[in-house]
Amino acid sequence: xxxxxxxxxxxxxxxxxxxxxxxxxxxxxxxxxxxxxxxxxxxxxxxxxxxxxxxxxxxxxxxxxxxxxxxxxxxxxxxxxxxxxxxxxxxxxxxxxxxxxxxxxxxxxxxxxxxxxxxxxxxxxxxxxxxxxxxxxxxxxxxxxxxxxxxxxxxxxxxxxxxxxxxxxxxxxxxxxxxxxxxxxxxxxxxxxxxxxxxxxxxxxxxxxxxxxxxxxxxxxxxxxxxxxxxxxxxxxxxxxxxxxxx
Numbered sequence: 364x365x366x367x368x369x370x371x372x373x374x375x376x377x378x379x380x381x382x383x384x385x386x387x388x389x390x391x392x393x394x395x396x397x398x399x400x401x402x403x404x405x406x407x408x409x410x411x412x413x414x415x416x417x418x419x420x421x422x423x424x425x426x427x428x429x430x431x432x433x434x435x436x437x438x439x440x441x442x443x444x445x446x447x448x449x450x451x452x453x454x455x456x457x458x459x460x461x462x463x464x465x466x467x468x469x470x471x472x473x474x475x476x477x478x479x480x481x482x483x484x485x486x487x488x489x490x491x492x493x494x495x496x497x498x499x500x501x502x503x504x505x506x507x508x509x510x511x512x513x514x515x516x517x518x519x520x521x522x523x524x525x526x527x528x529x530x531x532x533x534x535x536x537x538x539x540x541x542x543x544x545x546x547x548x549x550x551x552x553x554x555x556x557x558x559x560x561x562x563x564x565x566x567x568x569x570x571x572x573x574x575x576x577x578x579x580x581x582x583x584x585x586x587x588x589x590x591x592x593x594x595x596x597x598x599x600x601x602x603x604x605x606x607x608x609x610x
Contacts, residue, residue: 388515390485406471415603417493419506420512424489424583431577432482438475442576446470449561453552466548470541474565477535478573485520485577488527492519505607509589521574529570536565 430436436442446454446467454467466577493516496504504511545565553560588594588604595601 407508409498411560411599411607412603413496413498414506414554415500415599416505416512417496418597419588419600419603420516422589423512424493424516424581425486427584428482428486428489430541431580432479434479436482437478437573437576438472440576442579444474444569444576446474447565452558453548453561462586466544469539470545470548473536473539473541473544474569474572477517477532477541477569478576481536481570481573482539482577484527484531485524488520488523489516489581492516495519504608505603507511509586510582512585513578517578524577525570525573528559528573529566532569532573533566536569541565545573 417445432438433443450470454470458466496515500515504515508514534541542565549561552558588600589607592601592604595604
């Protein structure tokens with residue numbers, strides 16, 4: 364091997380070593396930057412931020428679902444489902460018709476019982492959405508508005524929840540004879556002279572109102588844990604939400 368060839372090989376080797384060292388230095392500097400950033404944030408790592416927020420959301424949605432799926436969870440709570448607005452004219456006209464004097468009270472209870480039956484289906488759908496959160500999702504929620512997590516879940520789960528809720532609500536309405544009862548009430552109403560015929564979709568109304576109540580309660584749970592330090596009952600929750608408190 365000539366002297367010139369040896370020099371060329373040595374130069375190439377030195378160049379490769381230099382590039383490797385530069386790449387390694389870049390990695391070291393990145394890690395150092397991450398450590399400094401974490402320290403500035405009170406030692407909050409990406410995993411901690413994500414896991415802490417998910418822990419809080421899992422607990423919040425579990426409490427909301429358990430509450431609403433229990434007896435009277437909807438019926439005797441602020442999330443009570445009322446008869447559709449367009450059904451009020453049916454109710455008012457039937458008060459003096461034999462067999463339909465208590466149509467509003469009867470129908471309201473039956474609708475709420477159906478919603479309570481369906482509510483339990485929300486838990487696995489919420490859990491899947493929470494599990495699928497990225498670190499950036501978690502940070503946006505953590506540093507966002509007081510209802511940021513609820514709005515994220517609403518956007519991520521509403522269509523799935525509706526698809527799961529509606530058939531159960533239909534089945535539950537039938538179990539308490541609500542749809543047949545409503546059909547009879549509408550038929551009786553439509554026989555009254557000079558009234559505008561009507562037939563509100565009871566299934567769709569109950570399903571949508573059940574979801575409104577569900578997200579309202581999830582939002583309340585979210586606001587509580589953001590504002591009430593005593594609800595942060597693990598070290599991770601305290602650490603994660605301390606970052607939010609500083610914003």
